[in-house]
Amino acid sequence: MHHNPSISVAAVVLMRDDGRIALVRKHHTDAFMFPGGKPEPSEEGPTTAIREVYEELGLSLDPQTLEHLGDFTTPAANEPGTQLLSQVYAAALPAGVSVAAQAEIAQLIWVDAHDVGLPSGTTLAPLSATILGSLEQPEGVEMTLTEFEQLVSQELESLPKRLVDSLDNVVFAVEDRPADGSLNVLGTYEGHDRFDRADYGYAQLPDAIVVFREPILAICDDVAQVRHEVHVTLVHEIGHYYGIDDAALHDLGWA
CATH class of the missing domain: 3.30.2010.20 (Zincin-like)
Known part of the structure; x- marks a missing residue:
């Protein structure tokens, strides 16, 4: 039986006060995804997530603020025929803190989970589509x-x-x-x-x-x-x- 190759990553759903979520695109790729990347040897998921966010956006996250959203298996965005095994965490961008794309990141955008608008010629990575699609809209209250x-x-x-x-x-x-x-x-x-x-x-x-x-x-x-x-x-x-x-x-x- 043939098994598709797989890679493991840790990713962070980084959210601003206004509810918008960070997506990044690496140089020479078309897919927007959550900040994150592959672990170093013997590195645990939270440590990978924190290191990758710092390397890609210059943001130092407090480990205690990370919320584990779950482990997901999706197709990899930039490696055809490869499965992506993702440990996904949520974190809030601290008030008054700004971030910017750096290192291997070519572009950073902030999107509404329920109305994701991407620049022309780009796509949404499968993991990002799965997570954003699972976020529920609040039911709300009716009041005149x-x-x-x-x-x-x-x-x-x-x-x-x-x-x-x-x-x-x-x-x-x-x-x-x-x-x-x-x-x-x-x-x-x-x-x-x-x-x-x-x-x-x-x-x-x-x-x-x-x-x-x-x-x-x-x-x-x-x-x-x-x-x-x-x-x-x-x-x-x-x-x-x-x-x-x-x-x-x-x-x-x-x-």
Whole structure:
């Protein structure tokens, strides 16, 4: 009986805060795949994954943050007739950290697992297609605009007075989605923080904190979770009014 040759690798599903996932393409190949590669002698899967991500993207991952997603057998992308035996791990890109293609990597892209758009003339590696296809969309919660606005008002009223009493010339609004139609942004602060403002003149339009209904509902399983996400979003955007950036809000648990 003939058996196809096989190669073993460790791969990492690296995800940003906005839910997009890193795919890389090696020089002189057409297939996009997860960062990763072959183990060195006597090297365990997590060690291989961490080393490969550092070599390919310059990112040092904490071993404790790796989540083992499973072991997969798929066709190899760049070796015809060869099986790929993959140990696959998930990891989050730390807030405020940027990565770039280096070494044997020709291109790095970030994709939505449910709407993968690849550059013309490239393909998706079989392992990447398998993993991305298995990621389930959240079922979401159904809530009318009026119901959602009432919930936002309730959560706003529940915030500590010391947090909201100093807000000056700021309004709160609810919209279905951001202008680009994405589901990756839960809220936004439109304006300048209190330390970066010029004096407001006559009829100056207020700055705005906008909470987006559909992105929040899409990631929640019940109303209690909706309340939590709205609460966190309100505090996060109010934090921007006080001049607190995303990295600091993340460290404080409000991102």
